Amino acid sequence: MKQILQFDQLSCRLKVEGLPDVSVGQSGAALGIITGWSLQWAGRPELEGRKEHLLALMQVVLPYARYLISGVPRRFGAEPQPVEIGPAPEGGHSLLLRSSQPDTPPLQLALDDAELADLVRVLDQLRLDSRLQLPLELPAPVPLRARELLERRPLAQRLAAPLGGLLALALASGLGLLIPEPKPAAAPGRPESSQPARGATPSP
Known part of the structure; x- marks a missing residue:
């Protein structure tokens, strides 16, 4: 007997049709074979396809x-891949659907955060039913991998610490060059006052 699973959110409705798989003993309200599905959007064309298209949508x-x-x-x-x-680039999310029919251009849909959340909810409801x-x-x-965790921080924040260290090192080096060198100390036993003044005539 044909079964229909339907899941509703504010902006979309997912409907999955199928049959119980009697070869493994399924009966009643079970759905073991998907024969088709449709996704209705508010103000957008209705999407429909086969089981592999629905799986491709969930997989991405x-x-x-x-x-x-x-x-x-x-x-x-x-x-x-079909999805x-x-x-x-302008904000939101871009969903691209490639048709398996020849000479059919891909369909591109722009989703905002609320529409994406509704789509995720109906797919999760189907998955957990x-x-x-x-x-x-x-x-x-x-x-998440270590590199993906690192990419969570913006590039400016990741470079702030090393650039700040280099700037502090350059500033300290520049200040060190501005400090005058100390005068050399006089040699012992030869006081500076005992040396004749330059230009003076020595006494006979």
Whole structure:
């Protein structure tokens, strides 16, 4: 019997259709085979596709949101993958969908933070729904690498300490050059007063 899973947020609605996988004993409200899905946006064209398209959407959007929360925004997905998402140059987020149909140009959508949050919520609700009983090939969350943690700090902040140290060293060196050198001490046994004055005539 056909099953429909529907998840609603303010700006989008995700609907997944499928059937129980009777070959593994599923029945009732279980959904073990995805036959199609659709994503309705407020004021945008409706998206639809097959199971692999839905998995591709989840494989890039969920890790992108995780990196965004960690303060390390980066682009996920690249050609020939059907879905790509990354920070938009003018702000917000750019979602690029490549169609598997020939002669169909890719669809690019600009999302703000609220729309991205709604998309992440409906995908998470689908992923965690107990009625969805099929394995999802999603990347396992892993801790950020040391370089990624370093990149969380802006470049100006990372360079402030070494540049400040170099500036302090240069300032100390410059001040040291301005201090006059001490006069050499007179040799013992030869007082400076015993030497005849320059230009004086010695007595006979």
